[in-house]
Amino acid sequence: MSYTNEEILSKFQEIVADALSVDISEVVPEARVFSDLAAESIDILDIQFRIEDEFGLKINRDDFGERLAEGLGEEPTAQDIDARFTIGWCVDFICEELQAAEKVEE
Amino acid sequence: MKSAALGRVALVSGGSRGIGRAISLQLAAEGADTVFVNYLQNDVEAEKTRELVEQHDCQAHLVRANLAYPNQIGQLFDQIEQTVDHLDVFIHCAALTSMKPTLALRPNQWDLTMNASTRSFLLCVKRCVPLMREGAIVALSSLGGGRVIPNYGAMGIAKAALESTVRYLAAELAPKGIRVNAISGGLIDTESIRNFPDSETLIEETVKRTPAGRIGQPEDIADIAMFLISSESRWICGQTLVADGGLSLS
Numbered sequence A: 001m002s003y004t005n006e007e008i009l010s011k012f013q014e015i016v017a018d019a020l021s022v023d024i025s026e027v028v029p030e031a032r033v034f035s036d037l038a039a040e041s042i043d044i045l046d047i048q049f050r051i052e053d054e055f056g057l058k059i060n061r062d063d064f065g066e067r068l069a070e071g072l073g074e075e076p077t078a079q080d081i082d083a084r085f086t087i088g089w090c091v092d093f094i095c096e097e098l099q100a101a102e103k104v105e106e
Numbered sequence B: 001m002k003s004a005a006l007g008r009v010a011l012v013s014g015g016s017r018g019i020g021r022a023i024s025l026q027l028a029a030e031g032a033d034t035v036f037v038n039y040l041q042n043d044v045e046a047e048k049t050r051e052l053v054e055q056h057d058c059q060a061h062l063v064r065a066n067l068a069y070p071n072q073i074g075q076l077f078d079q080i081e082q083t084v085d086h087l088d089v090f091i092h093c094a095a096l097t098s099m100k101p102t103l104a105l106r107p108n109q110w111d112l113t114m115n116a117s118t119r120s121f122l123l124c125v126k127r128c129v130p131l132m133r134e135g136a137i138v139a140l141s142s143l144g145g146g147r148v149i150p151n152y153g154a155m156g157i158a159k160a161a162l163e164s165t166v167r168y169l170a171a172e173l174a175p176k177g178i179r180v181n182a183i184s185g186g187l188i189d190t191e192s193i194r195n196f197p198d199s200e201t202l203i204e205e206t207v208k209r210t211p212a213g214r215i216g217q218p219e220d221i222a223d224i225a226m227f228l229i230s231s232e233s234r235w236i237c238g239q240t241l242v243a244d245g246g247l248s249l250s
Ligand SMILES: NC(=O)c1ccc[n+]([C@@H]2O[C@H](COP(=O)([O-])OP(=O)(O)OC[C@H]3O[C@@H](n4cnc5c(N)ncnc54)[C@H](OP(=O)(O)O)[C@@H]3O)[C@@H](O)[C@H]2O)c1
Pocket: B013, B014, B015, B016, B017, B018, B019, B020, B038, B039, B040, B041, B042, B043, B045, B065, B066, B067, B068, B092, B093, B094, B095, B096, B116, B140, B141, B142, B143, B184, B185, B186, B187, B188, B189, B190, B191, B192, B193
């Protein structure tokens, strides 16, 4: 099964809204996962699991952490990470993972 | 006591780290033939467990599967069935949760805790039964299943349900020669206890309140698991054995 970028965004929005019990209208690309949507660490795991299940992916947590901190210096602050970790960033991450798994429609 | 594990084929869920790793190693050290080590995603720790198990001339098979998802439980058992024709032992350690006040829990946090820790047990046992001629099943519970531990609501509730599941399954499976029991541990020295807010204080307080004067080690629990899979415990059925150095006495 392969996905278009629009399908990935809308699936991801549904997943996040359902996991965090928020209205889908709040799950916009610029929303910060922690400070705008109030996600906690168990929610990040939950969302990871749902993405893996939905898209048939295996996300490597170390890879994910490294990509999130990329370019933010040796010791990124919690604020730096929070600002980077938006819905839009997550969708890009999933697209890249799906591309690597050859599951994105060109 | 003769070895309870000798020649046996075992599955340990949540076997990559902590108590599950200690149990996998103890099974191997006591002569198990094969240990399937299930885990969630920590490949590096799982690999360490495999190496340690294999040092005892026991076959180790790592099976990554998220037990919160029934389809992955299916894949785990499909893989087991492709490798062996029976199972003797299932030890359920997998669990995950969020440490926070019960009233603050969101539906997804409740569901994930229940599914990963408790529903997973039932679904695994359903797949174990056809593979077991006789067998022993042990689930890891904790004191929070029967009493209140601050910030432990989600897991405490899941453990209460787990202990009840153990009783019902024990009654249904005893006629088939399969014994089901649980171990309820006090605080055990694993990575997971660092998830409690202010874990250092919690450890200090627990040591003070424990008559045995320390917190538990994973090996303390592994020894009890060996007892519960041994024939010496044959008359114990559907029970939750408390192992906490006396913490719950007062
Ligand atoms: N530590 C204590 O104080 C204590 C006391 C009493 C009872 N217990 C119980 O004993 C058991 C083990 O505790 P622990 O402290 O050793 O835990 P731990 O160190 O946190 O290890 C948890 C294990 O479960 C696996 N796991 C988590 N979620 C899973 C899932 N959805 N599917 C498959 N595997 C999953 C983990 O895999 P990864 O390595 O891949 O993440 C890891 O192997 C738990 O049931 C716990 O509630 C613990």
